[in-house]
Amino acid sequence: MTVQRTTFQTRARTIDHLGRGQIADCPTAVSELWKNAYDAYADSVSLHVFDGSPAVGAIYDDGLGMSRADFLERWLVVGTDSKIRVRDDQADVPKGRAPRPRQGEKGIGRLSAAFLAPVTLILSKRADSDFAAVMVDWRLFENPYLALEDIAVAVESFTSTCEILGLLDSMRATLIANVRPDEDDPRHDRLTAAWSRFDEYERALGLSETTSERIRAGARVQLEERHLRDWPAFAGTRETGTAILLLDVHRELSVQVDTSAADDDAEVEVVRLDLVKTLTGFTDPFEEDREPFDYEVVLHQGEQRRAIVKAADVFGIDEFRTLEHSIDGGFDELGVFRGKLRVLGKDRGEITHVPTRPPPRGSRERLGPVKFCIGTFEQDADASTHPKAVHAALSAKTDQYGGVYVYRDNLRIMPYGNPESDLYAIEERRSRHAGRYFWAHRRSFGRTAFTREQNPNLRDKAGREGLVDNRAFRELRILVEDLLVSVGKRYFGTDSDIRKGELEDIKARNKSAAEAAQKATRARASTFRKFLKSNAEPVRQAVEAAGALRQRLAEALAEQDPGEVALVSEELDALRDERDRLRVPQVPSKLGDQEVAYRRYRDDYRALGAAIDAAGNEMSAAIEVMRVEPPDAVATRRLQSNQSRLSARVDRFRKIIDAQISELREKWRAQAESDFKQYYLLASPQLQDLERGIRLGTVLNGLDATAAQLEEDFVGRYEPFLRALEQLRNDIDLEGALAVTEDERAQLDRRVNDFNVLAQMGIAIEIIGHELDTMDAEVRRNLHRLPADVQKSDAYRLAFEAHSAITDRLRFLAPLRLAGYRSRETITGESIADFVQDFFRRRLKDERVEFTATPAFRSIRVIDLRSRLLPVFINLVNNALYWVRFVDDRRITLDLVGELVVVADSGPGVDPDDIPNLFDLFFTRRTNGRGVGLHLCKLNLAVSHHDIRYAGPEDPKVLPGANFIIEFRGMTHG
CATH class of the missing domain: 3.30.230 (Ribosomal Protein S5; domain 2)
Incomplete structure (x- = not known):
């Protein structure tokens, strides 16, 4: 009997089973390809999804890359010896780098690309080698009648990135030849028969389009430069790397950039969130000594760009x-x-x-x-x-x-x-x-x-x-x-014993701290309210008294009356004491209905301080002019007078402190006398339990429990007081510290509420931004399709101008969008001034406001995004238009003073107390204002390292009202 020898035969469909058939979902397929980039010693890898019809995906890395020989000998060899290929692995380790543990173990991770898209184009660049490219249509491997060796894959090499797009037609032809071979192709009969049988099978299943028809119709790939510009090797920022272009990506990826997909569709939401959740934390954020490996997922919608996964966005x-x-x-x-x-x-x-x-x-x-x-x-x-x-x-x-x-x-x-x-x-x-x-x-x-x-x-x-x-x-x-x-x-x-023993104490401390903070806040508010009420009239009287003293001093100086000067000097010293008494205490974070009273009092107090300082200067000048005594006698008497006044003030503080400390001492002594007796009063009745037959161990436990409870009570009562005394001993201002803490807490509470509002606004703007360009193009296209005689009518012209105006106004919101990428350009002061003047032309005319942009301003040049800078000036001029309504002289000026751009108006200006909060989100003094504009101005400018501030004492002031100073990084002018 003769034994017949044979071998396994490999069908093309094996590749389909090993690739697409083995992968659970898109995020898993992406992670497999990212691991391949890690094995190639990449420092970074990214997934990009581009909108379009069809949508295109791309995975870029900056690893070692592959040459044409690598594609033929390794990438196109399924089941490589990755587990035992030690020598090649060592040769691949870049100089100066530690070897990386290999992630791939079966040599089939690359086939994950089959799950992500039907057609894959792989571009790669290895050091000291030309670029290489492979194009694969994975649908070829769905035909069970084809042998693996019957399928040809397109492999090319080229020297420059500018050749990439030109190679696509020839590579596409190679793929189509697997379905529609030439007559002289030695595979012709086998391929024709195999596809005929498979087409017949699929038609019997009722499919409207067979696989071979889809391959022939979909092999033409529309790639653009935008699909490649983020690949470091294409951009020229790295010499080596690989790009995997995914043509007509899987729905799990295309839905990420599909604006027609309903955002409230539960399935769409699950798919989008699953990609983010699964690829977040791709590298171990809990490992301190890991080698850096950057990754991200970026969505491209038109020229807009938005990263939804970043290596830095983890819980580390x-x-x-x-x-x-x-x-x-x-x-x-x-x-x-x-x-x-x-x-x-x-x-x-x-x-x-x-x-x-x-x-x-x-x-x-x-x-x-x-x-x-x-x-x-x-x-x-x-x-x-x-x-x-x-x-x-x-x-x-x-x-x-x-x-x-x-x-x-x-x-x-x-x-x-x-x-x-x-x-x-x-x-x-x-x-x-x-x-x-x-x-x-x-x-x-x-x-x-x-x-x-x-x-x-x-x-x-x-x-x-x-x-x-x-x-x-x-x-x-x-x-x-x-x-x-x-x-x-x-x-x-x-x-847990720890939870049983400590949790209630934590709750009690948190509750006590919250109650203490609330009590202190209420006490501060009440004290502040009483202070304003009781001192509003005295501070006004003190201002009048200061004015009267200055008048008396002037008269005494005119009459050369030293006696009157001496009397005025004594009264001025008394007025200085009154000023100290009337000093404004710590202002609560929320003034509420006291804001108007506070601002009036603050202005009166500042007027009092200015009047006293002026009177003091005039007094010194008067004494100098009259010279009734030798200068050293005058100076000595002034020193003694000030010393006496300050000593009296310190003595008054000392007496008050002594009295309060005595009161506190008596209070705590009484508390301690009471606490000395607490344990006996609570514990002694438990001794009677022994007479009632209670076990000794139980009684002892009860005595210990009572002692432990009292110990906790005593610690909670005495230690906070001791800590307060310690802080006082270290010169810590407890009231000031509490006020700052309370103010910060109140500010955080406000910010939480504010950001909820901002989030809703951002969502609305994002929706508008996504749809604006599409709707604008659709409206313009259909308007231009109207008959020529209609387009010549006034009604058409007015409608078209109104649509253009609305679109321009909405584009003003572009910087508020959560996503988007736009190119930088040179922006001149001339174009800014013309844009602002045109934007507000009607308001400027109707409200009789004189708008000026100086030649110096018009000469400036800044390289940035137009949609980032123009809204800044729109916001500032819009605010100025509101405030100049309150004055007769209505002017707004854009100017350049030195290297500082100034946006100024002739309005009432900003209250000094409001300046620190001027750029805070939702801070506003405008009736029905939102408090968003100035905050966004600062954010927009900060993105490009520019800065904006309200004019300070050292800054130029072009007009008497509000003056905003902008410092542009890299600005030129003249």
Whole structure:
């Protein structure tokens, strides 16, 4: 009997099974290609999605790149020897770099591109080699009747990036030849027969378009320069790298840039969020010594550009260490966990957790060392050791970064960490008893980390979605779950002695602090109100008295009457004492209905200070002129007078302090006398429990519990007072510190509310911005389609001008948009002045305002975005138009003084107290104003490192009203 020898035959469809058939979803496919970039020693990798029909995707990296030979010998070889190819790996390590652990293990990760788009164009540049390109139509591999060797892939090389777009037609022809071969092609009969059989099969299924028809119709790829300009090798910023162009991307990617997709469509929202959630934290943010590897996802809609995933947007190790609850350490090969423990905001030292049984040690089952950390915070802000602002920020971050992620060699294993991928069944246990098991997957931050070298048995599933469910994987889950249950019960949950002993104290302290702050705030407001009410009239009388003294002094000087001068001097000293008494106390953060009274009092007090200073100067001049005594006698008497006045003031303060300290001393002595007796009064009745048959141990426990409770009470009562005394002893102004803290808290509360409003405004503007260009083009196109006689009519002209005016006004909102990329250009003062004058032409005329732009201003030149600078001047002039209405002389001027641009008006100017808040979001003094304009002016200018401020004492003032100073970086003029 003769044994027949044969071999396996490889069908083309094998590639489809290994690529598209093995990948779970788009984010997983993207992560596989990003890992290939990491293996190529890239410093950065990015995914770009471009709108269009069809949408185009691109993955760029700045790694080692590939030559034409690399494509033929490695990239187009499926199942390369990546696991054992040590010598080539070492040769690939860039000079001066440490070797990277290889992420790919089967040599098929590159086939993930098949999941992302039907056609892929790969461009690459290796050092000392020409550019190389490969184009693949993955739909060719769907035909089960084709052998793998029958499919030709287009491979090209070229020397310059300007040749790229010109190569597409020839590469497309190579792909089409796989479906429609030439007569002289040796594959002609095999290909024709295979596609005939497959077409017949697909038509029998009722498909309206067969695969071969789709390949022939869709092989023409419309690539543009914008699809390449972000590739570092194309831009010339890096010598090497690879670009994977994805033509007609998968819907999970195209929906990211599809403006027609409904934002309220639940499925669309899930797809968009899933991409962000899965690719966020691609590198391990908890590892301090990892090699930098930058990544991002960027969406392109027209010329607009928006990054939705960035390497910097993570919850990292520094933030983790601030959490009030955490464990951070690792398991050794015996399964013993050693790490740091933090509970209720306090470091509790090192802990060791020994598993109920060690993991197996067999080579194919062994689990190696694994790092693990997890942290969270109290759900109830009143029970948290975090300040409320920090607690709110942490709560917001759980939606973006919450979950326990898994990392191998510092790169994320998908999809662990996502809300639906709770590897350690944390939520399932929490549903049984939230308090005892404590941890909540969505409200926790953490990671599991290991290396391929130490944990070869923790392997990826074929679909790259998670780890293979083998014994090593199950042992890992058992170890972590056992640790979470144990530390939850011992340290964090409702059964924890630490929680039982400290949580109520934290709640009480937080409540006491909040009540104390509210009490202090109310007391400050009440004191301030009483002060204004009782001193409003005295301060006005003091101003009048100061004026009268100056008049008497002038008369005495005219009559050369030294006696009258001496009397005026004494009364002036008394008036100085009165000024000190009338000094404005700390102003509350919210004035409410006291604002008008406060501003009137503040102005009167400033007038009093100015009058006293002027009278003092005049008094010194009068004494100098009259010279009734020798100069040294006059000076000595003035010194003694000032010394006497200040000594009397200090003595008055001392007596008041002595009296209050005496009162406090008596109060605390009485409190201490009462506290001395508290324990006996509360504890002695418990001794009678012995006579009623209560066990001694129970009575002793009761006595100790009473003592412990009183100890807590005494600490809470005395220590805050002692801390206050310590701060007073160290010259700390408690009232001032409390006022600042309270003002900051009130400001933060306002900002939270303000940003909610701003978010709604931003969403509205984003919608307008997305649709504006499209709607404008549609309206103009249809208006131009109207008959010629209609276009000549006045009605058409007026309608077209009105539409143009509306569009121009809406484009003013461009800088407010959340996304967008626009090119920089040279902007002249001439164009700014003309634009502003044209924008406000009607208002300037109707409101009789004289608008001027000086020749110096018109000569300036600034390189920036027109849509960034023009709104700044529109906002400033718009504000000026409002305020000049209150004066008769109405002027607005744009000028250049030295190197400073000045936008000035002749209005009433800005109140001095308002200047520090002038650029704050939502701060306004305009009736029905929004307080957004000046804030956005500052933000717009800051983006390009320009600056704007209200004119200070050293700044030029072009007009008597408000003068805003702009310093442009890189400005030229003249």
